Amino acid sequence: MPAPPRRFLYGTAWKEDRTPALTELALRMGFRGIDTANQRRHYFEAGVGQGLAAAYRAGVVTRGEVFLQTKFTYQGGQDHRLPYDPAADLSTQVAQSMASSLEHLGTDHVDSYVLHGPASGRGWTRADAEVWAAMVRERDAGRTRLLGVSNVALGHLEQMVAAGAELPRFVQNRCFAHLGWDREVRAFCAARGMVYQGFSLLTANVEVLRHRLITGLAAREGATPAQIVFRFALAVGMLPLTGTSSAEHMTQDLASHSLALTADEVRAIESLAG
Numbered sequence: 001m002p003a004p005p006r007r008f009l010y011g012t013a014w015k016e017d018r019t020p021a022l023t024e025l026a027l028r029m030g031f032r033g034i035d036t037a038n039q040r041r042h043y044f045e046a047g048v049g050q051g052l053a054a055a056y057r058a059g060v061v062t063r064g065e066v067f068l069q070t071k072f073t074y075q076g077g078q079d080h081r082l083p084y085d086p087a088a089d090l091s092t093q094v095a096q097s098m099a100s101s102l103e104h105l106g107t108d109h110v111d112s113y114v115l116h117g118p119a120s121g122r123g124w125t126r127a128d129a130e131v132w133a134a135m136v137r138e139r140d141a142g143r144t145r146l147l148g149v150s151n152v153a154l155g156h157l158e159q160m161v162a163a164g165a166e167l168p169r170f171v172q173n174r175c176f177a178h179l180g181w182d183r184e185v186r187a188f189c190a191a192r193g194m195v196y197q198g199f200s201l202l203t204a205n206v207e208v209l210r211h212r213l214i215t216g217l218a219a220r221e222g223a224t225p226a227q228i229v230f231r232f233a234l235a236v237g238m239l240p241l242t243g244t245s246s247a248e249h250m251t252q253d254l255a256s257h258s259l260a261l262t263a264d265e266v267r268a269i270e271s272l273a274g
């Protein structure tokens, strides 16, 4: 079974008909972690499965070499194309969504199963507790190795602790530089051996990509500002996501780990906007 990939997850959102080809391309380019969701509104999970199947057939990778992550999404985050019976209770919805994901992805287990977002922005609710317990049962039954939560505030995580819930292995959050790159949540994760997955590192931080500190480092390293941001993310222990559709950007994103930033430079980027 593959360990969580240390360097990148390839994100499959918003690719629609291009999902199979881009998933296969990402694997050919060297990505070994794939992030998707059973949320047809933003992801074409069955298309990810088609891309994986093509890569397996072509001998690019085996299932055992790929870290597969998908998500359970509440009805409020879905459109009409639901992967479960909306009249069923939440535990049943989790089981149905997982069964559908495994079928889409052509596998008997995923490596990580993520709660796409809690039911409320204001706290860890009874609905979340029910869904989380169902996700734990999916893990115990072997249909996922690991669990995660996404789009959470520090308060959600603290309430999970207070409720005695098992903590996730992963937190996947949109990472804003003006919030110290989600400093509080990253610190919570680091203190507990949890892995922080950061998304929208580029799109949520367009002003950072134009900042003199970043453009200066990019010029020195012969790299792009996007690569400096990804190098920074890796340096502070994040597992970054990229959903690029460009083969050139795939190469650049994966190559960013070899750029040399000093500890002082990493600290300067960390506090550049907040």
Ligand SMILES: NC(=O)c1ccc[n+]([C@@H]2O[C@H](COP(=O)([O-])OP(=O)(O)OC[C@H]3O[C@@H](n4cnc5c(N)ncnc54)[C@H](OP(=O)(O)O)[C@@H]3O)[C@@H](O)[C@H]2O)c1
Binding pocket: 010, 011, 012, 013, 014, 035, 036, 116, 150, 151, 172, 199, 200, 201, 202, 203, 224, 226, 227, 241, 242, 243, 244, 245, 246, 249, 250, 252, 253
């Ligand atoms: N949990 C959640 O709620 C949630 C929400 C959003 C996203 N996600 C996950 O995160 C993944 C990534 O999403 P994202 O929001 O970070 O956006 P993204 O899809 O990665 O888009 C990033 C943008 O950056 C560009 N880009 C990528 N690498 C680049 C490079 N080296 N140089 C210049 N531009 C570059 C891309 O353009 P090109 O295509 O032209 O390269 C794209 O326009 C998604 O696919 C999804 O799996 C999760």
